[in-house]
Amino acid sequence: MVQIPLWATIWTFSAAVVPLAALLCLPLRRYLCRYVTDNDHVASWRRVALITAxxxxxxxxxxxxxxxxxxxGLPVHILCLSTGDADGLGKVRSKEFELACRALKVKEEHIAVIDDQRLPDGLSTIWPLTVVQEHVRTFIQAHQIDTVITFDKSGVSGHNNHIAAHRAVERLIQQNETLEQPGSTVEGGNRTPLRAWQLITVPFVRKYLGTLDIIWSIMQMNIFGGICFISPNADMSLNAMRLHASQWVWYRRLFVRFARYSYVNTLHEIVC
Structure with a gap:
């Protein structure tokens, strides 16, 4: 008897079910998007920075x-910590990043790509924490950020560079008193401290459920807390990723079509 690998079973299931699930979820997506964006946590945010690798x-x-x-209506800033120069395509990939951000409606003046030889792109590369931390700190202070979003400690894919972004943000939260924003005040004149949220890594089986994971994610949010963001347009991730032409290879095409991260993000606060 032929043993079918687990990954093959999941991909086959996803290929058959995810398109149908997308159609079934379409009438609910706008309602669900409004529901999760009205979260009390999000209501307190003013300037958001996304830290990527x-x-x-x-x-x-x-x-x-x-x-x-x-x-x-929230201003979103994005700091990319490297040019992705593992294959010598740093300049090309930086330009692709700008195009993708434009497609996602992020303003050009709100994005930055770090070109630092101490932060080379690589699966096995361990970035110096102090270097990453300083780049993040500088970006946060320059844009008067009050909320940071990044990867969790598993980095979604286990990539060391993703994990380094998480560790740097986590360290800044631990040093909270040095990162209060002078431009952000609350009643009584106290400065608002920086807060950070992490994108949760889900088990492999859930990772490729596509839109089927939306309901499961909302159920978990209602039980365990956190935030869910649901894309009102299922093709936004796909259209943006296409603009990374140098990276548009077959397995990334499959990923953005079937991975739940194209449709729903679950965030938990980083608490130290």
């Missing part, structure tokens, strides 16, 4: 968050 992270993993926040 490579050009294309914003399109592959964070599109539902970006689109939902911009639709809610």
């Amino acid at each position: 490579h050009p294309d992270d914003e399109s592959m993993f964070f599109a539902p968050t970006i689109v939902s926040l911009i639709a809610a």
Whole structure:
């Protein structure tokens, strides 16, 4: 008897079910998007910074968050910590990043790509925490950011560069008193401290359920807390990712079509 690998079973199931699920969820998507964006946590946000590791992270993993926040009228800034120069395509990928951000409706003056030789793109590369932290700190202070979003400690895909972004933001939260924003005040004159949220890594089986994971994610949010962002347009991630032409290979095409991160993001606060 032929043993069918688990991954093949999941891909086959996703290919058959995800398009149907997308059609079934379409009438509910706008309602659900409004429902999660009205979350009490989001209501207190003023300026949001997304911290990514490579050009294309914003399109592959964070599109539902970006689109939902911009639709809610919140300024979204994106700091990409490297040019993604592993294959010598740093300049090309930086330009692709700009095009993708434009497609996601992020203003050009709100994005930045770091070209630092100490932060080379690489699966096995461990970035110096102090270097990453300083770049993030500088960006946050320059744009008077009060809310940061990045990867969690597993980095969604386990990529060391993703994990470095998380660790740097986590360290800044631990040093909270040095990052209060002088331009942000609350009643009584106290400065508002920086807060940070992490994109949750889900188990492999859920990762490729596409829109089927929306209901499960909302159920978990209602039980365990956190925030869910649901993209009002299922093609936003796909359209943005297409603009990363140098990275538009077959497995990324499959990822953005079937991965739940194209449709829903679950965020939990980083608490130290």
